[in-house]
Amino acid sequence: GKAYKVAVLPGDGIGPEVMAEALKVLDAIEKRYDVTFERTHANVGGAGIDLEGRALPETTVNICKSSDAILFGSVGGPKWETLPPDEQPERGALLPLRKIFGLYANLRPAIIFPSLTSASSLKEEVISGGFDILVIRELTGGIYFSQPKGIEGEGRDRIGVDTMRYSVPEIERIAHVAFQAAQKRGRKVCSIDKANVLSTSVLWREIVIGVAKQYPDVELSHMYVDNAAMQLVRWPKQFDVILCENMFGDILSDEAAMLTGSLGMLPSASLAEGTFGMYEPSGGSAPDIAGQGIANPIAQILSAGMMLRYSFGMVEAADAIDKAVAKVLDGGYRTRDIYQNKEGEKLVNTREIGDAIIAAL
Amino acid sequence: GKAYKVAVLPGDGIGPEVMAEALKVLDAIEKRYDVTFERTHANVGGAGIDLEGRALPETTVNICKSSDAILFGSVGGPKWETLPPDEQPERGALLPLRKIFGLYANLRPAIIFPSLTSASSLKEEVISGGFDILVIRELTGGIYFSQPKGIEGEGRDRIGVDTMRYSVPEIERIAHVAFQAAQKRGRKVCSIDKANVLSTSVLWREIVIGVAKQYPDVELSHMYVDNAAMQLVRWPKQFDVILCENMFGDILSDEAAMLTGSLGMLPSASLAEGTFGMYEPSGGSAPDIAGQGIANPIAQILSAGMMLRYSFGMVEAADAIDKAVAKVLDGGYRTRDIYQNKEGEKLVNTREIGDAIIAAL
Numbered sequence: 001g002k003a004y005k006v007a008v009l010p011g012d013g014i015g016p017e018v019m020a021e022a023l024k025v026l027d028a029i030e031k032r033y034d035v036t037f038e039r040t041h042a043n044v045g046g047a048g049i050d051l052e053g054r055a056l057p058e059t060t061v062n063i064c065k066s067s068d069a070i071l072f073g074s075v076g077g078p079k080w081e082t083l084p085p086d087e088q089p090e091r092g093a094l095l096p097l098r099k100i101f102g103l104y105a106n107l108r109p110a111i112i113f114p115s116l117t118s119a120s121s122l123k124e125e126v127i128s129g130g131f132d133i134l135v136i137r138e139l140t141g142g143i144y145f146s147q148p149k150g151i152e153g154e155g156r157d158r159i160g161v162d163t164m165r166y167s168v169p170e171i172e173r174i175a176h177v178a179f180q181a182a183q184k185r186g187r188k189v190c191s192i193d194k195a196n197v198l199s200t201s202v203l204w205r206e207i208v209i210g211v212a213k214q215y216p217d218v219e220l221s222h223m224y225v226d227n228a229a230m231q232l233v234r235w236p237k238q239f240d241v242i243l244c245e246n247m248f249g250d251i252l253s254d255e256a257a258m259l260t261g262s263l264g265m266l267p268s269a270s271l272a273e274g275t276f277g278m279y280e281p282s283g284g285s286a287p288d289i290a291g292q293g294i295a296n297p298i299a300q301i302l303s304a305g306m307m308l309r310y311s312f313g314m315v316e317a318a319d320a321i322d323k324a325v326a327k328v329l330d331g332g333y334r335t336r337d338i339y340q341n342k343e344g345e346k347l348v349n350t351r352e353i354g355d356a357i358i359a360a361l
Numbered sequence: 362g363k364a365y366k367v368a369v370l371p372g373d374g375i376g377p378e379v380m381a382e383a384l385k386v387l388d389a390i391e392k393r394y395d396v397t398f399e400r401t402h403a404n405v406g407g408a409g410i411d412l413e414g415r416a417l418p419e420t421t422v423n424i425c426k427s428s429d430a431i432l433f434g435s436v437g438g439p440k441w442e443t444l445p446p447d448e449q450p451e452r453g454a455l456l457p458l459r460k461i462f463g464l465y466a467n468l469r470p471a472i473i474f475p476s477l478t479s480a481s482s483l484k485e486e487v488i489s490g491g492f493d494i495l496v497i498r499e500l501t502g503g504i505y506f507s508q509p510k511g512i513e514g515e516g517r518d519r520i521g522v523d524t525m526r527y528s529v530p531e532i533e534r535i536a537h538v539a540f541q542a543a544q545k546r547g548r549k550v551c552s553i554d555k556a557n558v559l560s561t562s563v564l565w566r567e568i569v570i571g572v573a574k575q576y577p578d579v580e581l582s583h584m585y586v587d588n589a590a591m592q593l594v595r596w597p598k599q600f601d602v603i604l605c606e607n608m609f610g611d612i613l614s615d616e617a618a619m620l621t622g623s624l625g626m627l628p629s630a631s632l633a634e635g636t637f638g639m640y641e642p643s644g645g646s647a648p649d650i651a652g653q654g655i656a657n658p659i660a661q662i663l664s665a666g667m668m669l670r671y672s673f674g675m676v677e678a679a680d681a682i683d684k685a686v687a688k689v690l691d692g693g694y695r696t697r698d699i700y701q702n703k704e705g706e707k708l709v710n711t712r713e714i715g716d717a718i719i720a721a722l
């Protein structure tokens with residue numbers, strides 16, 4: 001059978017607890033499919049700082065380099081919030097990982113689970129029947145990484161500078177990801193920009209229109225980012241795939257995720273060219289409930305599923321995980337964050353919902 | 362009595378219709394208070410392009426220069442959408458107006474009118490009792506106006522570039538506007554940035570913290586822009602004044618406005634140092650319903666109210682306009698956009714609701 005190397009980076013807060021459940025799911029997949037996941041654990045985030053002096057220790061980078069994919073938990077917590085921004089767990093680990101591994105394509109599904117519609121802050125009539133948006137965010141360019149960036153001058157003469165820069169190939173490759181994803185879904189791409197103000201957006205729009213010609217079966221539309229922030233609230237069902245540059249994608253993917261009301265349930269993938277990728281829950285490290293065994297591991301489990309789908313080409317196994325999660329939710333299993341005290345609901349802890357998902361596999 | 366010069370720029374779409382009602386309200390104010398508003402009409406936006414060859418004709422700029430304030434309608438429409446971005450009505454008129462007149466402080470209230478809560482796409486429990494957010498957006502700096510900006514190179518080697526730049530005085534003056542506004546309201550400022558990624562945000566946060574020391578009665582908090590996009594959806598009532606740089610303010614003010622469900626009801630002010638300002642509805646030119654006499658003039662009327670408050674210091678008259686609008690809404694008057702076919706509602710047209718507001722003054 002095949003063997004894949006997985007770098008396991010649980011991180012901080014609830015990271016280790018929810019990661020344990022995702023690893024149990026990988027065990028179950030190994031038993032059902034002819035495959036082995038060779039896992040190597042490594043420190044990241046606050047755990048990296050505490051144990052090895054930095055958010056992304058070199059040993060961790062090396063373990064990732066000799067792996068086929070990274071399964072990432074979550075990082076951050078009050079303990080490390082007073083460090084300089086560069087050294088903090090989130091920024092100090094995530095940005096270098098994206099850059100080192102060329103993780104240019106961030107896929108963030110924002111899905112309403114039909115059994116959880118009432119957790120959304122949107123009205124029933126706006127979300128009835130659910131919605132299913134895939135935000136595709138460019139992740140290694142734009143204002144996050146371009147130079148010059150810094151604070152020039154002294155005292156009251158200081159000037160802060162950031163630069164947003166996009167090249168044609170950078171735009172093309174992320175556009176291809178969006179159109180190919182759309183072909184497997186609702187066949188619609190809405191490209192977000194601010195072409196009435198930004199030069200990067202003028203180029204972005206032109207290149208996206210060019211790439212679209214290769215995908216005549218996909219419908220392309222364009223929307224200004226400010227309008228998109230409104231339309232997501234007004235009528236999220238109008239969207240299928242949303243394509244964004246880095247900063248707009250950061251903002252809109254979080255807005256879309258929150259609209260589902262299921263933030264703790266949403267996985268994400270950050271893909272490099274080829275098959276390498278990093279997979280992590282969209283929610284945070286939730287330090288307030290860490291160590292109590294009550295966190296919701298579903299986002300971490302679905303992230304492992306995305307790893308099977310995108311890095312290992314195991315579409316069937318990935319589908320099986322998605323279905324098992326849906327089945328367990330339909331069966332009424334609820335961790336505390338999604339428990340609403342309704343008829344048919346069973347309040348369970350992290351381990352119990354993990355076991356239920358494995359049983360449903 | 363006093364006399365103020367007002368440049369009246371109705372613009373396109375519903376602009377002229379709703380402006381007519383706002384001018385009627387100014388007539389009514391002249392009769393009740395010892396004041397004269399000397400109005401000069403000028404072309405802007407598509408009307409500027411059609412009649413004088415550009416979105417912001419020089420005659421219009423000169424009329425604005427010899428005025429004490431600008432009352433702006435709205436610009437844009439399908440007719441001019443194929444022009445180059447620079448020449449289009451919105452961008453070609455708004456950005457130069459902001460720059461020429463130094464309109465650095467954009468005040469955008471996002472208020473739920475108690476009688477209109479059901480128009481919001483948020484759940485009743487999330488908005489019950491309404492909310493009242495004031496977004497204060499820096500309007501003449503950041504990535505909108507900084508250099509270099511453009512597309513360099515040829516063909517596939519092209520690179521799009523935009524620059525986000527902020528100086529200490531630019532941050533200080535907008536921070537003062539936010540703290541002073543908060544003192545007259547809920548005494549809370551939430552400053553938005555992306556200090557974990559942007560150098561401009563690191564400087565922004567430091568300077569805002571410094572300015573806050575002069576306002577010990579105002580509580581300052583900080584929030585990353587991605588989190589703010591989520592928190593607005595999750596629990597908008599947590600906010601009082603939201604302070605943003607230009608681009609983040611563009612996105613979040615639109616999101617907040619849409620959350621109210623009353624987009625057609627929201628005014629805005631763009632202020633220069635001193636008393637000069639430009640006042641305009643937050644919604645667009647709504648070309649689809651233009652010319653039918655059914656548009657909602659309330660945002661335009663409230664914009665005129667903001668002009669009295671901020672440029673002319675006529676607080677009492679401004680309060681009277683706000684109260685008259687609230688009274689008319691409580692009385693059940695509804696233009697088509699806010700009509701919900703409920704008991705006690707009276708469907709009226711643009712002119713009728715304008716008349717009702719004047720009667721209520």
Ligand SMILES: CC(C)[C@H](C(=O)O)[C@@H](O)C(=O)O
Binds near residue numbers: 094
């Ligand atoms: C932690 C931060 C640097 C990061 C980002 O802005 O990309 C985070 O918000 C995300 O979306 O993964």
Ligand SMILES: CC(C)[C@H](C(=O)O)[C@@H](O)C(=O)O
Binds near residue numbers: 196455456
């Ligand atoms: C038309 C556009 C240039 C403008 C902006 O981005 O500032 C608009 O969206 C606004 O918010 O007034």
